[in-house]
Amino acid sequence: xxxxxxxxxxxxxxxxxxxxxxxxxxxxxxxxxxxxxxxxxxxxxxxxxxxxxxxxxxxxxxxxxxxxxxxxxxxxxxxxxxxxxxxxxxxxxxxxxxxxxxxxxxxxxxxxxxxxxxxxxxxxxxxxxxxxxxxxxxxxxxxxxxxxxxxxxxxxxxxxxxxxxxxxxxxxxxxxxxxxxxx
Amino acid sequence: xxxxxxxxxxxxxxxxxxxxxxxxxxxxxxxxxxxxxxxxxxxxxxxxxxxxxxxxxxxxxxxxxxxxxxxxxxxxxxxxxxxxxxxxxxxxxxxxxxxxxxxxxxxxxxxxxxxxxxxxxxxxxxxxxxxxxxxxxxxxxxxxxxxxxxxxxxxxxxxxxxxxxxxxxxxxxxxxxxxxxxxxxxxxxxxxxxxxxxxxxxxxxxxxxxxxxxxxxxxxxxxxxxxxxxxxxxxxxxxxxxxxxxxxxxx
Amino acid sequence: xxxxxxxxxxxxxxxxxxxxxxxxxxxxxxxxxxxxxxxxxxxxxxxxxxxxxxxxxxxxxxxxxxxxxxxxxxxxxxxxxxxxxxxxxxxxxxxxxxxxxxxxxxxxxxxxxxxxxxxxxxxxxxxxxxxxxxxxxxxxxxxxxxxxxxxxxxxxxxxxxxxxxxxxxxxxxxxxxxxxxxxxxxxxxxxxxxxxxxxxxxxxxxxxxxxxxxxxxxxxxxxxxxxxxxxxxxxxxxxxxxxxxxxxxxxxxxxxxxxxxxxxxxxxxxxxxxxxxxxxxxxxxxxxxxxxxxxxxxxxxxxxxxxxxxxxxxxxxxxxxxxxxxxxxxxxxxxxxxxxxxxxxxxxxx
Numbered sequence: 001x002x003x004x005x006x007x008x009x010x011x012x013x014x015x016x017x018x019x020x021x022x023x024x025x026x027x028x029x030x031x032x033x034x035x036x037x038x039x040x041x042x043x044x045x046x047x048x049x050x051x052x053x054x055x056x057x058x059x060x061x062x063x064x065x066x067x068x069x070x071x072x073x074x075x076x077x078x079x080x081x082x083x084x085x086x087x088x089x090x091x092x093x094x095x096x097x098x099x100x101x102x103x104x105x106x107x108x109x110x111x112x113x114x115x116x117x118x119x120x121x122x123x124x125x126x127x128x129x130x131x132x133x134x135x136x137x138x139x140x141x142x143x144x145x146x147x148x149x150x151x152x153x154x155x156x157x158x159x160x161x162x163x164x165x166x167x168x169x170x171x172x173x174x175x176x177x178x179x180x181x182x183x
Numbered sequence: 184x185x186x187x188x189x190x191x192x193x194x195x196x197x198x199x200x201x202x203x204x205x206x207x208x209x210x211x212x213x214x215x216x217x218x219x220x221x222x223x224x225x226x227x228x229x230x231x232x233x234x235x236x237x238x239x240x241x242x243x244x245x246x247x248x249x250x251x252x253x254x255x256x257x258x259x260x261x262x263x264x265x266x267x268x269x270x271x272x273x274x275x276x277x278x279x280x281x282x283x284x285x286x287x288x289x290x291x292x293x294x295x296x297x298x299x300x301x302x303x304x305x306x307x308x309x310x311x312x313x314x315x316x317x318x319x320x321x322x323x324x325x326x327x328x329x330x331x332x333x334x335x336x337x338x339x340x341x342x343x344x345x346x347x348x349x350x351x352x353x354x355x356x357x358x359x360x361x362x363x364x365x366x367x368x369x370x371x372x373x374x375x376x377x378x379x380x381x382x383x384x385x386x387x388x389x390x391x392x393x394x395x396x397x398x399x400x401x402x403x404x405x406x407x408x409x410x411x412x413x414x415x416x417x418x419x420x421x422x423x424x425x426x427x428x429x430x431x432x433x434x
Numbered sequence: 435x436x437x438x439x440x441x442x443x444x445x446x447x448x449x450x451x452x453x454x455x456x457x458x459x460x461x462x463x464x465x466x467x468x469x470x471x472x473x474x475x476x477x478x479x480x481x482x483x484x485x486x487x488x489x490x491x492x493x494x495x496x497x498x499x500x501x502x503x504x505x506x507x508x509x510x511x512x513x514x515x516x517x518x519x520x521x522x523x524x525x526x527x528x529x530x531x532x533x534x535x536x537x538x539x540x541x542x543x544x545x546x547x548x549x550x551x552x553x554x555x556x557x558x559x560x561x562x563x564x565x566x567x568x569x570x571x572x573x574x575x576x577x578x579x580x581x582x583x584x585x586x587x588x589x590x591x592x593x594x595x596x597x598x599x600x601x602x603x604x605x606x607x608x609x610x611x612x613x614x615x616x617x618x619x620x621x622x623x624x625x626x627x628x629x630x631x632x633x634x635x636x637x638x639x640x641x642x643x644x645x646x647x648x649x650x651x652x653x654x655x656x657x658x659x660x661x662x663x664x665x666x667x668x669x670x671x672x673x674x675x676x677x678x679x680x681x682x683x684x685x686x687x688x689x690x691x692x693x694x695x696x697x698x699x700x701x702x703x704x705x706x707x708x709x710x711x712x713x714x715x716x717x718x719x720x721x722x723x724x725x726x727x728x729x730x731x732x733x734x735x736x737x738x739x740x741x742x743x744x745x746x747x748x749x750x751x752x753x754x755x756x757x758x759x760x761x762x763x764x765x766x767x768x769x770x771x772x773x774x775x776x777x778x779x780x781x782x783x784x
Contacts, residue, residue: 060698255644267500270484
C-alpha cells in the first residue's frame with residue numbers, strides 16, 4: 001500500500017499544517033510517511049503546497065507524479081494539479097472559493113465548501129481542518145481518530161479547550177461531508 | 184671579606200616563554216611585545232591556563248614562543264578562532280596576537296564583531312603601519328604619504344584612504360571593557376605598555392570581558408630605518424596620527 | 435527501537451549532533467538550512483553547549499576551528515554559497531588535523547543560484563574545494579533517519595581519524611519531514627580523550643595546533659602521515675547500499691535524494707520486467723570504487739543519475755573502468771527528475 005496526497009492552496013490557508021497533521025497521524029499508526037513542502041519565498045504569500053506519501057514499506061521518492069488525492073484550496077491549485085491526479089483518484093475542490101469543476105471524467109470530485117463549513121463553526125481559520133477531514137475520508141487508510149490525535153499533538157498547548165473542540169469538529173464535518181459529497 | 188660576591192638576578196627571560204629564538208629582525212618591537220606578554224602571564228600566574236592565538240604575519244610563529252598552549256589562525260581570523268576557544272572552554276585565558284594587515288584589513292569583520300559581542304578575550308594589536316612579512320606593502324594603518332612597496336610614491340589618501348584608527352573604532356562599541364593605545368619608543372612608554380597588557384589580561388581573568396591593546400610599533404626593515412631613528416619617527420610622527428592613551432576603561 | 439518522531443532533515447541532523455556530544459555550534463543564516471541554526475539556538479545552550487550566530491560563514495568555520503582545537507565536538511552548517519566561504523577554514527582544519535562536522539544542505543548554483551535541491555557541490559566536497567592536498571570524509575544521507583545516523587557517525591569518524599567530516603545533503607532532505615528514531619544521547623565526558631587539545635599547559639608541555647610547517651621536508655612528512663590516515667579510511671570506512679543488484683543487468687548509481695528517488699524507479703522498472711538494480715554510495719569520499727567495479731562486470735550498463743551536470747559520474751567511470759557503458763542523466767538548477775523521467779532514461783540503456 002502506498003498513497004500520496006497533495007495539499008495545495010494560498011499561503012496562509014494552512015495547507016502545510018494540514019499535511020503535517022496527516023503525516024503525524026500516519027506515523028502514529030505505524031506507517032512510513034514523507035512530507036515534502038514547497039519552501040522559501042513561496043511560503044510568505046502566493047501559493048503553498050506539500051506532498052504527503054504514506055506507505056507500509058520504506059518510501060523511495062517523496063516526489064509524486066500522480067497523487068491519489070489532491071486537495072485544491074484555491075483556483076490556481078486546481079489548475080496546477082488537476083492533470084496530475086492518478087486515474088481513479090480524488091480531487092477535493094474547495095467549493096467555497098472555486099466555482100469550476102475538474103474536466104476529467106476518470107477521477108472523482110468532491111466539492112467541499114471548506115470555508116463555509118468553517119464559518120458555520122464560528123472559526124473561519126479551521127477551513128484547513130475541514131479539508132483534512134475530507135482528505136482522510138478520501139484516502140481511506142487512516143481512522144479519523146488518528147488525525148484528531150495528531151492534530152492535538154501538532155497544535156500542542158494551543159489546542160486545549162475550545163480551539164481543540166472546534167478543530168476536532170471541523171475534522172469531523174469534513175470527513176462526514178466527503179462521504180455525502182461524491183459526484 | 185668573602186672572596187666572591189653574591190649576584191642577584193634582576194633580569195631574565197619570562198618563565199612563560201620557551202627558549203626558542205625569535206625570528207624577528209634586529210630592533211623590531213615584536214620581540215619586546217612578546218616579552219611584555221610573557222612577563223604579564225608570569226605575573227598573573229596564568230601560564231597553565233593561557234592559549235595564544237597566533238596570526239598570519241611576522242608573528243606567525245608566536246604560538247611557539249610561549250610555554251602555553253597555542254594555535255595558529257588563518258589570516259585575519261584570530262578573533263573568531265579565539266571566540267571558538269573561549270566559548271568551548273571559558274576557563275582558559277585566550278590571547279590573540281595580531282598585526283595590522285591581519286586585524287585591520289582582512290580580519291576587520293572578525294575583529295569588530297568579537298569586540299561587539301564582548302568576547303572575554305585579550306587582543307594584542309601590533310600596529311607597525313606596514314606588511315612586514317610579505318615584504319613591506321601598504322597596510323590599512325600606513326600613514327598618508329608613507330612609502331611602501333605597493334605605494335612606491337607614498338600612500339595617496341585620494342585613492343588609498345587614510346590610516347585606519349582601530350582603537351578609536353573599537354572604542355565606539357558598548358561591550359569592550361578596555362581599549363587602549365600604547366607605544367614602545369622609549370623606556371617610559373614600554374613601562375606603560377607593560378601595565379596595559381597586564382590590565383587587559385587581568386580584566387579577562389577577573390571580569391571576563393573584552394580588551395584590545397593597540398601597540399604602535401616599529402618596523403625598521405620595512406621602514407628602511409635604523410631602530411633608533413624608527414623610534415624617533417614613532418615619537419615625532421606616528422603618535423600624532425595614532426594618539427596614545429586609554430580610550431575605554433570600564434573595568 | 436526508540437520512539438519515532440516527525441522531524442525535518444535539518445532538525446534531525448541538529449538534534450543528532452547534540453546527542454553525539456556536539457557542544458559548540460557556529461552558524462550563519464542561509465536557506466534552506468536555517469532550521470539547523472535555529473534549532474541549535476534554542477536547544478544547544480540547554481545541553482550546556484555554546485551557540486554563536488557568527489558575523490559570516492568565514493567567522494563561523496574559524497570559530498569551529500577554535501572550539502575543535504580546544505577539544506570540543508563542534509559543528510557548523512550552511513548551504514552551497516556559504517560552504518564556498520568556509521573552504522579556507524576547512525582547509526585549515528584539515529591542515530591542523532582537527533575534527534569538525536560540516537553540514538551542507540546544498541542548493542542550486544553556481545553563484546547565488548536558488549534554494550532548490552541540487553548536487554552541484556560534489557566536486558567541492560569530495561575533490562578538495564579549498565587549497566592543498568586534503569580530503570574530507572563525505573557522507574551522503576538519503577532519508578531523515580539516515581541523516582540523523584550519519585550526523586552521529588560523522589562526529590565519531592572525524593574524532594577517530596582527526597579529519598573533518600561533511601554531510602552532503604540537499605534542500606529537499608533538509609526541508610522534508612519523516613519519522614526518525616533518534617540515537618541515544620551521549621555524555622561528552624564519556625568520549626575518548628583528546629590529549630592534543632588546547633586545555634591549558636598544566637602538568638604537561640604546551641600543545642600547539644597549526645597547519646604551518648615552513649620546512650618542505652616537515653610539511654611533506656605531515657602530509658604523508660595525513661594521507662596514511664586517508665588510506666586507512668578508504669580501507670575501513672566504505673559504506674554503500676545495494677538494492678536488487680543480485681540479478682540486475684542494468685544498474686543505476688545515485689546518492690542522497692536521487693538515491694532514494696531511484697529506489698522507486700527500481701520498483702517501477704521491476705514491475706515492467708526490467709532487471710534494474712541500484713548502487714547508492716553512502717560515503718562519497720571515500721568512494722566505493724571496488725564494489726561498484728565488481729557489479730559493473732555483470733551488467734549491460736551503469737547509469738549515473740545526479741542533480742548536476744555529471745560530477746559523481748567521474749568517480750563512477752573510474753570505478754567501472756570501461757567494463758560496460760556508463761551513460762549519464764542529470765538535471766540542474768534545482769530541477770528534480772521524477773521517477774518516470776529516470777525510468778525513461780533506464781529504458782534507453784536497456
